[in-house]
Amino acid sequence: MDRRSSITVIVRSVLAAGPLRRADLEARTGLSQPTIAKLTRALIDAGYLTETTAGGGPGRIGRPAATLDVHADREFFAGVKVTPGELIGVVTDLRAVVRVTAHAPLGDARTPPDVVRAIARLVTELRGGAARPVRGLGVSVAGDVDRTTGLARYEPFLGWHDVPLAALCTAETGLPTVADNDIRALTEAENWFGAGADARSFLLVAVGSGVTSGLAVDGRVLTGAHGVAGELGHVPVDRRGPKCYCGARGCLEAIASEPALLRRVAEITGIPAITLGRAIELARLGDPRVGEAFAEAGRAIGQAVGGVINLLGPELVVFSADHLDGFALLDPHIRAAIDTHAFGAAARATVEVRPLPFAQWARGAATVAIARHLTSVTV
């Protein structure tokens, strides 16, 4: 491994699992003792790592082993999640702990130059509130994004095709920018700082205005050979089902996303433009037709997730929902369908539900910027 890769591996290990002793680092990274000694010294001198020597108690023999931790305040990173309605932004420290949060309505802004200008204004505001210099920016959008080149190839909600998003943001903000798909960025944050600490392979499923997923296998977030992976929303679950905006029929998203579910409830009840809150209320009041609409959406999600569990055998499946009240109505049907479809020992995957505050999406974008930055650290 070259020096730069070794540095990235060391910082990443301490970020994920610190504080660590040098001996722990040897075991985790497979790097030699002299390499660890030399590079950790350089990283301490450069302010990336701090060293603490715990006081040896009475009866302790020899020198207590020093532990290394990341100096989280060394520099900060900005993350912005673009939604059709608004921008959500955060500044995080090097450990992806959110230090500043701000959001800005997008109004009518839809074109890439307008949205990028709004991103730049939000980033200026975020930097103004940050106690440390901001070193990089991560921007996440829905759809097909090539993280390597920063090209947003297709963003379905804004109708973007082939927008050089990272380059445009760098030009407007002056910050090195990484653009990524939103759920992949969120999965990256979970992989570094969340679920990944408990499980080497996990599936993250976000349920809300869309249904989408991120996959981490053996500690790596899958990006797909062509930059697309984890598009759970476009897994077919009913070939006679409704038409999806992607052009195919019976995609999970056309059945179980919030807009799809509300369309179904509006059809059943005859209440046009029914809100999620009202639909939940009707289901809770015992309207069997509305309850069945939630059940159908839940079964479709569980069927698709059961299929992914069979293919990948993850240790952990984490559901994140925009609206936990609505998710509670889907949850038993999702779990029942997973139980039906998951095969053999794959069914042992642990299923968890977590709230998904919007700031988490922006934190995911910041994590991608941190990850990119760490590949360029030279000491």
Ligand SMILES: [Zn+2]
């Ligand atoms: Zn589709």
